[in-house]
Amino acid sequence: MWNDQGGGGGFNTPGSQTPGGGEKKRTRAQNLVPVTISSVLECTEESLSIEGLEVGMVCLLGKVVSISNEATKSVYSLKDKTAQIDVIQWLDEGQDASKDDVCEDMHARVIGTVRNSGGKKHIMAFKISPVEAMSEIKGHTLEVEYARLKIKQLKDKENSSINVNSSSSLSNSLVSGNNFSSSGGGGSGGGSNFSNPKHSAVFKMIAGCMREEGISKEEIQNSLKGRVGPNDLNDALYFLSGEGHIYSTIDEDHFKTTDS
Numbered sequence: 001m002w003n004d005q006g007g008g009g010g011f012n013t014p015g016s017q018t019p020g021g022g023e024k025k026r027t028r029a030q031n032l033v034p035v036t037i038s039s040v041l042e043c044t045e046e047s048l049s050i051e052g053l054e055v056g057m058v059c060l061l062g063k064v065v066s067i068s069n070e071a072t073k074s075v076y077s078l079k080d081k082t083a084q085i086d087v088i089q090w091l092d093e094g095q096d097a098s099k100d101d102v103c104e105d106m107h108a109r110v111i112g113t114v115r116n117s118g119g120k121k122h123i124m125a126f127k128i129s130p131v132e133a134m135s136e137i138k139g140h141t142l143e144v145e146y147a148r149l150k151i152k153q154l155k156d157k158e159n160s161s162i163n164v165n166s167s168s169s170l171s172n173s174l175v176s177g178n179n180f181s182s183s184g185g186g187g188s189g190g191g192s193n194f195s196n197p198k199h200s201a202v203f204k205m206i207a208g209c210m211r212e213e214g215i216s217k218e219e220i221q222n223s224l225k226g227r228v229g230p231n232d233l234n235d236a237l238y239f240l241s242g243e244g245h246i247y248s249t250i251d252e253d254h255f256k257t258t259d260s
Helices: 037-042 135-159 169-173 197-207 217-223 230-242
Strands: 032-034 057-069 073-079 084-090 107-117 120-130 246-248 254-257
Touching (some): 032 135, 037 084, 037 120, 073 120, 107 135, 197 217, 217 230, 230 246, 230 254
Parallel strands (some): 032 057
Antiparallel strands (some): 057 107, 107 120
């Protein structure tokens, strides 16, 4: 999914090698930031940034105005108080879109990445879940403002000592200790039944950690010693991050699931 054309972020994270080696390339941010729809649409850069911070994944909350189900995907028209945007969810083989927990006129929480197709921005959804309490709407509004102010504060602090473009800590700080992802069930997203059993084992370890900062890479490695080697762990983290199942928290070596 991450390799599809379009989307990305504006904060220049350092390039890195893929798990299999090869040429270095620029990697996407792995953070998760709550935003409004208008902030997505109004961004004039190729990719989304908030106060100079590259945004890897966004969390949106709004009313589902319409749903269009096709053979391979569902397109949701999502509207909040600021604007309206299309959200695309690709269907797994055999998945029945008619059994989705999210219906028209419901409020939904969306976690995904910003994409640009033909000059029009949309969201590629990793998870769509129904909003179960109206207080979540007000809470999301507060989270959006808190995230913006926190980003600005961290950016100002980083700029006082080092170039912001070389900082990796800033790009991962915003997700720590905030309920940016839905804790409810339903919708698309997290799951531990991957075709690669090592990916499943790593995901289960991350999902089982209830700490706010998530679980460290070292702890995962120690717990799965003998079952998942270092290279396999790197491959699993790369895959799970790229597919939107996990994100990094206090630094690049601590992870949580997007539906935790």
